Amino acid sequence: MKKNIRYSSAILSLCVLFALPSCKKDSSGGSVTPTVTTATPTKIGLYEADSSIYKLLFIAVPKIGTQTVNQYLIFDTGSGGMVIDAHEILPASMITSTGFNFTGDSTVVNGITITNQTSTIQYGADKSTLETVYGNLAYASVTVGDHGGSITVKRLPFFLYYKGTNSAGKMESTGTFDIFGVNSEYDVTFNNGAYITSPFSYFDPGTGLTKGFKMAALGTNNFSLNGTFVADVLTLGLTSSDLSSSSGFTMHTLSQYAGYGYSVTVPAGFTYGSKSVSSAYTVFDTGTEPYTYLEDKTAASTMTLLPTSTAVSITTTFNFNYSYSVSATENLTYVENPSSSGSNVSIISLEYFLNNEYMLDYTNHKLGLKYN
Structure with missing residues (x-):
């Protein structure tokens, strides 16, 4: 609700009412323009x-x-x-x-x-x-x-x-x-x-910020058996700069399903070795580790662990590309046939998050991925 204020006592009340915005009186003495301060994430x-x-x-x-x-x-x-x-x-x-x-x-x-x-x-x-x-x-x-x-x-x-x-x-x-x-x-x-x-x-992040969060690349130096606390990994509240095309994030519009919300499973295709899968669904998942699971309808009925040095590349329909090479201890990847696994969703493991960034915009229902 917005109202025109003409008297100084009302100006004081307006400042108390809005708390965060500062108030200034127009030089003509007739109107008040609240100055909105953007909250800090x-x-x-x-x-x-x-x-x-x-x-x-x-x-x-x-x-x-x-x-x-x-x-x-x-x-x-x-x-x-x-x-x-x-x-x-x-x-x-x-x-x-x-x-x-x-x-x-x-x-x-x-x-x-x-x-x-x-x-x-x-x-x-x-x-x-x-x-x-x-x-x-x-x-x-x-x-x-x-x-x-x-x-x-x-x-x-x-x-x-x-x-x-x-x-x-x-x-x-x-x-x-x-x-x-x-x-x-x-x-x-x-x-x-x-x-x-x-x-x-x-969570309401405050004035001028969009509901959502972004996640910095984790790196590999801080993981330990007892768990190392790393400050500022998450930023709650997205700025206009975060959501701009210059941020480096590739934004994916999420689809809504009745009773299930907005799905972060995005359409994609992928290659592994000499094989290509042109139509697939993919989710980037910090809760899955150490294996990535690729669903291929032409794969054998028994899931197969890809050999060391196999090149893998995932490309979403929004033109985001993520590539890696399988090693003996990192980026371990299984290939499964959906008819055996019971799922047609490929899961990209926590390994993605070690060197790359992630963002989720709850207000506009978009997922951002950034390949570093």
């Missing part, structure tokens, strides 16, 4: 961990509801929504192998609202790696980030799970599926129409 760090050929990224979640939890969740561009084990944040007496102990539509524990809306989420690159998580829709105020860079989302919908099983149906250990999914898809949609998606999409 928020920087958040990640923990970079590895063991042998395996690498993972973790993000700190120090507080959920009214309690300090100090949990570290896998940072995942391949899914959308925060997923956390109830055993880490609820009294043990509330949790069973078949659900949560409460009656009615919902209950509140330590500032966390647990609803009676139940569902499952499945993770995996193919049928052989498919894992299932069982839980409920929950809401809470959630703080994300530490070491001086953090945000708080006041009422975040998330998936609170009571058990998870692997592809053989065996129960997994506590916290195995603690995942912080940042893409714009819905990890799950519940019967009441509620859904979970990226916690960052609920």
Whole structure:
């Protein structure tokens, strides 16, 4: 709502009302022009961990509801929504192998609202790696980030799970599926129409900034067994410069699917060795490591690990190109036949993020990729 102000007392009220914009009086004494100050993007760090050929990224979640939890969740561009084990944040007496102990539509524990809306989420690159998580829709105020860079989302919908099983149906250990999914898809949609998606999409970055984040290239020097904290990997809130053609990002317009949000799976083609696949779907996924999975309808029924020195090139329909060479320990790549794997989506692993950049614009529904 905008209103013309003519008196000095009203000018003072306007300044208090808007708080951030400064106010100046027109030299004629008749009108007020608010000067809008663009907010500063928020920087958040990640923990970079590895063991042998395996690498993972973790993000700190120090507080959920009214309690300090100090949990570290896998940072995942391949899914959308925060997923956390109830055993880490609820009294043990509330949790069973078949659900949560409460009656009615919902209950509140330590500032966390647990609803009676139940569902499952499945993770995996193919049928052989498919894992299932069982839980409920929950809401809470959630703080994300530490070491001086953090945000708080006041009422975040998330998936609170009571058990998870692997592809053989065996129960997994506590916290195995603690995942912080940042893409714009819905990890799950519940019967009441509620859904979970990226916690960052609920964060208002401030005046003049677009909802979204960009991710700097990780490099390889900071990964360690215990996880090394690296500041400022993520920038929340995109500037007009970030979104301009001069930023170096190739922008991909995302497609919306009812009940699933805006998919970060982009159309692409790829080559590996002498083989070419002209039509494919590809996702760039920090949560998949150390293997990249390429889906080829002409491939053998048994998945094949590409030999060392095989050249691989992925080109999206928006003319972004990413190329690499397979080595004994880096860029390890499997080729699968979709009829055997159960998936037609090729997954580009965390290796992409070591030297290249990533950006997601939640407002305009676009994915940016930058090859360095």
